[in-house]
Amino acid sequence: MRIVFAGTPAFASQALDAILAAGHTVPLVLTQPDRPSGRGLKLTPSAVKQTALAAGIPVCQPRSLRLDGKYPDDALAAQQALRDAEPDLMVVAAYGLILPEWVLTLPVHGCFNIHASLLPRWRGAAPIQRAIVAGDAQTGVTIMQMDQGLDTGDMLLTRTIPITETQSAAGLHDELAALGATAIIEAIAALEQGALIAQPQPDQGVTYAAKLEKSESALDFSRPAVELARRIRAFNPVPGSTMTLPGLKDPVKVWDAVALPDAADSAANDKGHPGQVLQAGPQGIDIATAAGVLRLLELQKAGGKRQPVAAFVQGWQER
Numbered sequence: 001m002r003i004v005f006a007g008t009p010a011f012a013s014q015a016l017d018a019i020l021a022a023g024h025t026v027p028l029v030l031t032q033p034d035r036p037s038g039r040g041l042k043l044t045p046s047a048v049k050q051t052a053l054a055a056g057i058p059v060c061q062p063r064s065l066r067l068d069g070k071y072p073d074d075a076l077a078a079q080q081a082l083r084d085a086e087p088d089l090m091v092v093a094a095y096g097l098i099l100p101e102w103v104l105t106l107p108v109h110g111c112f113n114i115h116a117s118l119l120p121r122w123r124g125a126a127p128i129q130r131a132i133v134a135g136d137a138q139t140g141v142t143i144m145q146m147d148q149g150l151d152t153g154d155m156l157l158t159r160t161i162p163i164t165e166t167q168s169a170a171g172l173h174d175e176l177a178a179l180g181a182t183a184i185i186e187a188i189a190a191l192e193q194g195a196l197i198a199q200p201q202p203d204q205g206v207t208y209a210a211k212l213e214k215s216e217s218a219l220d221f222s223r224p225a226v227e228l229a230r231r232i233r234a235f236n237p238v239p240g241s242t243m244t245l246p247g248l249k250d251p252v253k254v255w256d257a258v259a260l261p262d263a264a265d266s267a268a269n270d271k272g273h274p275g276q277v278l279q280a281g282p283q284g285i286d287i288a289t290a291a292g293v294l295r296l297l298e299l300q301k302a303g304g305k306r307q308p309v310a311a312f313v314q315g316w317q318e319r
Helices: 010-021 048-056 072-083 101-105 127-133 171-194 225-234 262-271 309-317
Strands: 003-007 033-039 042-044 088-092 110-114 136-147 155-162 253-257 277-281 284-288 294-298 305-310
Touching: 003 010, 003 253, 010 048, 010 088, 010 171, 042 305, 088 171, 110 171, 127 136, 127 171, 127 225, 136 171, 155 171, 225 253, 225 294, 277 309, 284 309, 305 309
Parallel strands: 003 088, 088 110
Antiparallel strands: 033 042, 110 136, 136 155, 253 294, 277 284, 284 294, 294 305
């Protein structure tokens, strides 16, 4: 099939690799404009652009696809490029731009989206992180026929994986990226065979995965330890989780932590108030919370490197 691909980050580039490996023709790739990155703020191409250029695929980087929007020239150029590509299908994965109706209806078979949740749960911008914060036991990917709503289109194919108690957003992201790449190839094959069945999303069970905000980074010890441990894993690596420790001027970043079992934390928790350091040693830094004890396992001082807690405590206590 002739497939136009639209995506931006590493999550999407795996799907583009899979489509190319399956032997489909990709006449055009859409991706976000290059962004400043690193300490030097050098303009850096997206992961999808890098994959496309390596494969010799033309790349289009409009700032908007709305013909009546702020960048009509970008949208017109993209419209012409899409028409010239004559796509049978458009595959979209974490692209980052809203697709107007003219895009959704231009390919023969419309637009398929690779969404990192089991729709209708976690529609929206941050489904991976919100699933971890909520304590979901499982998640997955949904291949969806796109419409003009926010992740409201018909479901074409779903694949499910468990969320483990130690999984960070970074690790779950990588698993879902690989799963999405496999799932989109399955969906395209079923489409070619006329075996793809669209199912409307149910009205029940709809939840929204709000965009991550930097303000969510600060750990609030008036929450239970179990919830804080989930938030730390969910916000690893972005936006991260921060807290203050006695003797340190700047907040530290917490990369990993666990909620201690009730039997292990009960005595310590009786002695402390939320946010109080109960003990610090090579096995961890224990912090009292509203319910239970949170044990910090990996931290990073401002301007420093990530450290296991044993190394961090040694440097902290020497101050």
